[in-house]
Amino acid sequence: MSESILKIEHLYHRYSQQWAVEDINLEIGKRGVWGLLGSNGAGKSTTMNIICGVLSPTRGKVFINGVDLAENPIEAKKYIGFLPQTPPLYTDQNVDEYLGFCARLRGIAKKDVHDAVERVKEKCGIAHFSKRVLRHLSGGYQQRVGIAQAIIHQPALVVLDEPTNGLDPNQIIEIRHLIKEIARERSVLLSTHILPEVQAACNEIRMIEHGEVVFSGTIEEFNNYARPDSFVVTMGNLPNREVLEKIPGIEQVEMLTENCCRVFFSGSQDILEQVVRESVLQEWHLREITLERESLDSVFAQLSNKKLN
């Protein structure tokens, strides 16, 4: 990848005795939403805290926009906005006061603070709550303020640690929408252990388990990771099991109803075309044929077990 905003090389982190991250290598591009997926305790927060310079790695290198985080932390951190798992909010401040404070912390010149605050409030849909004290905002709006502080200095990479944790379903949809919106102009790396979250929000997935990367690819590649090996077929004139089992590649047929059966096959999915062809030739009156995809949960479980095995 020529245009990467984040590159991690051989990253290790140990808390006293226990290794939380072991040899993580990652590279992410300059646009889109990148999901860092993993079950609880997989090492996501540790990795994110290291990327954002909150934690020093035991070993390994992190480059933000080509800048070595260890050698040049101030320069590297200019490119990053971070929303940790618990939003760093001063809940006695109102939205304007808090975002103004964050802008100054990020080194924005005094004369530009007002414009920066107005811009992120607009972007995050919180302009109508400018004078509202943070502790009186709902969880979803507090999270919006958390995202606003993460983008106040217009970073090229925004890192969000479980950004929809603890939100209700409507708030989750709104936050996902906001994340996609801010990823139009930059790269967003978000961590989650919730599978529908990555499906709904991410273009690319990096999955870590027990501190190691176990999957790296697009959402389609993730969905197709475990190849389907069965389909369900409904025919007006379904032949008996033995007839179907004679078709090369079909391993076993399980009758579900008089007109419907589940077919287990080995080899490629071309077998479906063959069944359709046979159905026309033999006048079996095919009504429906559906490949049974592995559910995302089962892919997740398989990838989690890959490391254990």
Ligand SMILES: Nc1ncnc2c1ncn2[C@@H]1O[C@H](COP(=O)(O)OP(=O)(O)OP(=O)(O)O)[C@@H](O)[C@H]1O
């Ligand atoms: N401060 C700490 N001291 C000791 N061990 C820690 C510390 N923080 C995390 N760990 C351990 O390191 C491992 C990775 O934890 P981490 O929080 O990075 O995982 P995670 O994927 O973010 O999990 P979650 O989704 O639950 O936040 C876990 O086994 C965890 O118990």
